[in-house]
Amino acid sequence: NAGVTQTPKFQVLKTGQSMTLQCAQDMNHEYMSWYRQDPGMGLRLIHYSVGAGITDQGEVPNGYNVSRSTTEDFPLRLLSAAPSQTSVYFCASSSRRDLPYEQYFGPGTRLTVT
């Protein structure tokens, strides 16, 4: 199993550009989430999904859009990048059906907005 995969690994954008960060999981997990990691702030929840067609906002959703058309994929869209969105982005998935509830994280995408 590949687990949770994310592409690209690195990305540099100019202010105002748009892009999509890809996330896929092959564990048939119902739940998927996006976090951003900033120095000294831990990880903060951006958006999450409890299943295909269902998404909701987390702690820091502004400037980001998500959709969940399949169980496997959960892309994160930046419509107009801003320097404040420079961060490392992690996608995570977990199962609704099975204990013990832990989330499985992808390797991350390091985004720089200039």
Added chain:
Amino acid sequence: AQSVAQPEDQVNVAEGNPLTVKCTYSVSGNPYLFWYVQYPNRGLQFLLKYITGDNLVKGSYGFEAEFNKSQTSFHLKKPSALVSDSALYFCAVRVKTGANNLFFGTGTRLTVIP
């Protein structure tokens, strides 16, 4: 609302000595608590969790954590530190979004000195 505090940004310990990484939490209801580790330029790896039951939880790589309800703490411990344990450690509590999402502490960087 929930909160997680990791009071030490940095912990240094000599190889072979015991290590402790501190975490305190505040949640309503019963807490589901987790420790994750992040090696340089990598995603987060699950170490251990407390859901219910025995207050001493054993996890991966020889780590354990003690849940203390009266002190609202969940400190991570290891009897004998290895240089390879050097990494960034995050304590987290599950939030009630219905998707196993986590609220993270700010992280503690552990350095094991040879």
